[in-house]
Amino acid sequence: MPNPTGNPAAPLAGRRAQAARNDAVILEAARAVFLDDPKAPIAAVADRAGVGISALYRRYAGKEDLLRRLCHDGLRRYVAEAEAALAEPDGWQGFAGFLGRVVDADVHSLTVHLAGTFTPTEEMGRDAMRANDLTVALLERAQATGRLRPDVVPQDVGLLLEGCAALRVPDPERTRQLRRRHLAVLLAGLAVTDPPLPGPPPAAGEFAWRWRRAE
Amino acid sequence: MPNPTGNPAAPLAGRRAQAARNDAVILEAARAVFLDDPKAPIAAVADRAGVGISALYRRYAGKEDLLRRLCHDGLRRYVAEAEAALAEPDGWQGFAGFLGRVVDADVHSLTVHLAGTFTPTEEMGRDAMRANDLTVALLERAQATGRLRPDVVPQDVGLLLEGCAALRVPDPERTRQLRRRHLAVLLAGLAVTDPPLPGPPPAAGEFAWRWRRAE
DNA sequence: TTGTAACGGAACGAAGCATTCCGTTCTGAA
DNA sequence: TTCAGAACGGAATGCTTCGTTCCGTTACAA
Numbered sequence: 001m002p003n004p005t006g007n008p009a010a011p012l013a014g015r016r017a018q019a020a021r022n023d024a025v026i027l028e029a030a031r032a033v034f035l036d037d038p039k040a041p042i043a044a045v046a047d048r049a050g051v052g053i054s055a056l057y058r059r060y061a062g063k064e065d066l067l068r069r070l071c072h073d074g075l076r077r078y079v080a081e082a083e084a085a086l087a088e089p090d091g092w093q094g095f096a097g098f099l100g101r102v103v104d105a106d107v108h109s110l111t112v113h114l115a116g117t118f119t120p121t122e123e124m125g126r127d128a129m130r131a132n133d134l135t136v137a138l139l140e141r142a143q144a145t146g147r148l149r150p151d152v153v154p155q156d157v158g159l160l161l162e163g164c165a166a167l168r169v170p171d172p173e174r175t176r177q178l179r180r181r182h183l184a185v186l187l188a189g190l191a192v193t194d195p196p197l198p199g200p201p202p203a204a205g206e207f208a209w210r211w212r213r214a215e
Numbered sequence: 216m217p218n219p220t221g222n223p224a225a226p227l228a229g230r231r232a233q234a235a236r237n238d239a240v241i242l243e244a245a246r247a248v249f250l251d252d253p254k255a256p257i258a259a260v261a262d263r264a265g266v267g268i269s270a271l272y273r274r275y276a277g278k279e280d281l282l283r284r285l286c287h288d289g290l291r292r293y294v295a296e297a298e299a300a301l302a303e304p305d306g307w308q309g310f311a312g313f314l315g316r317v318v319d320a321d322v323h324s325l326t327v328h329l330a331g332t333f334t335p336t337e338e339m340g341r342d343a344m345r346a347n348d349l350t351v352a353l354l355e356r357a358q359a360t361g362r363l364r365p366d367v368v369p370q371d372v373g374l375l376l377e378g379c380a381a382l383r384v385p386d387p388e389r390t391r392q393l394r395r396r397h398l399a400v401l402l403a404g405l406a407v408t409d410p411p412l413p414g415p416p417p418a419a420g421e422f423a424w425r426w427r428r429a430e
Numbered sequence: 431t432t433g434t435a436a437c438g439g440a441a442c443g444a445a446g447c448a449t450t451c452c453g454t455t456c457t458g459a460a
Numbered sequence: 461t462t463c464a465g466a467a468c469g470g471a472a473t474g475c476t477t478c479g480t481t482c483c484g485t486t487a488c489a490a
Contacts, residue, residue: 016435016436016488016489018436019435019436019437022436022437041477041478041479042478042479042480043478043479046438046439051437051438052436052437052438052439053437053438053439053479053480053481054436054437054438054439054481054482055436055437055438057479057480057481058435058436058437062479062480063478063479063480156396159382159393159396159397160397160400162381162382163378163379163381163382163397164378165381166377166378166380166381167374167377167378169421169422170424177413177414177415178374178414178417180413180414181371181374181412181413181414181416181417182374182375182378184404184410184412184413185375185401185404185405185412186400186401186404187404188403188404188405188407188409188410189399189400189401189402189403189404189405189407190400190403190404191407192403192404192406192407194403195399195403197396197399197400198392198395198396198399199392199393199395199396200392201396202393202396206384207384209385231457231458231466231467233467234466234467234468237467237468256446256447256448257447257448257449258447258448261469261470266468266469267467267468267469267470268448268449268450268468268469268470269450269451269467269468269469269470270467270468270469272448272449272450273466273467273468277448277449278447278448278449
C-alpha cells in the first residue's frame, strides 16, 4: 500500500514520507562517506545521514548490500552519460564532455574503489559490458574526427579517470575544480599526436582482477 | 664496535652480517608493503622480509617510527632527483626526466600517502621546504625554455605526481609502464599552451593539511 | 485506543592489530 | 671449551574497531 490516501498523485505525508525521504538521505550520505573512504564504518553513514543504525539495516541486508547498490548506481550513471555523449553531434566534444561529467560525478571512485568489497550481480556484469561497448564507440567516434590521438585504447579511458579521481581535498567543490584542471592537461595531451604513447597499451582483460572479491 | 675484526675494510660476517643485511631487507620489505597499502599491519612487513616481529622492533621504536623513516627517505630521494635534474643542461629535458624518475621511484606514494600517520620531525620540515624550492626552480627553468606552458604552478607538479601514483596493478613493472604512459599524456598536455588551464590554480599552502596528523 | 512500521542507539561478539614477553640460537671473546 | 649476551622467532596480551542484533520508544493509521 504505497499511498494510503487512495490518491495516486498525492505526496506522501507524515511518517511514511519521512521514511521515503530517508531512503534518499541515507543513499546520499553513504555516497559521500564511502567516496571519502571506501573502508569507512557503516556507523559513519548513519551519523552523516542523521539517522540511527537500524534505519540503515531496515533498507539493506548488510554493508555489502549497500556498497553493491552504490557501485551499481555509479555504473548506471556512467552508462547514462556515455549514451548522452554519443548523441552529441561532434565526436570530440562528446568525448571530452563525457570525461568532464564523469569526473564531476566521481563515478570512478564509486565503481573501481568499491570493487572487490562485494560479489557483483549478473546485472552489474551486463552493465559493465555495456559501459565498455559505449566507451569503445565514444573513443572511435572521437578518433574519427582526427582530434583524438589514434594510439589511445579504451582501457586508457579508465586510467585517465583513475588519475583524476585520485585528486581529493576536503572541500568537494575544490576537488572538482582541481580534477577539471588535471583533466584539462590530459585532454590537451590527448589532442596531440606527438610523441606517441609509450609502453604496451593496457589490454582488454587486464583490470578484471579488480572485480574479484578481496579474500 | 661495528667491525670486531679490526679490519675496517673487511666485510662483516656471521651473525653481525646477517643483522646488517636485515636492516636493508626490512626496509625494502616495508617499502613494498606500505606502498601497496599504507594501512598494512606491521606483521605483514615482517612476513615479507622473512623475519620475526622482534627483528623489526629491535630497529624501530614502533610503527610510527618506521613510517616516518620511509617517508623521510622518499623525501630525500625527491630532493636528490631534483638536484640532479637541475644539473641537466636542457630545462625541459630536466623537468620531464625528473618527473619520470620520480614516478618510477614511487616517491609520491611514499610521501603523501604516508603523511598524517606520524608526527614529522623538524628535519623533515626543512627537507620539505627544500623540495619545494627545487620544484620551483625546476619549473621556472622549464618554462624559460618556452616548451612548458606558462600557466602551471609548482603545486600542479604534486597533483600530476599524485595522478600517476594512483595507477597501480599487482605487477610493479607493469605499474611503472602504465604510469609512464599516463605521464606521457600529461607531458604532451603540458607542452602545449592552448587551451589554458581552467580554475583557480592550486595555492601555496593548500595541501598543508595532509601533513597534519590524523586524529 | 491500539497495532505496528520506523527508529535510535546500546550491547554483543568477532576480528585485527601494535606491542610485549619469553625461550632459543648462535657469535665471538676469554 | 665455556658462556654472556646480541639477535631473533613467534606466541600471548590487551586494546580498538566494526558489523550486526536486540530491545525499548515513538508516532502514525485505523
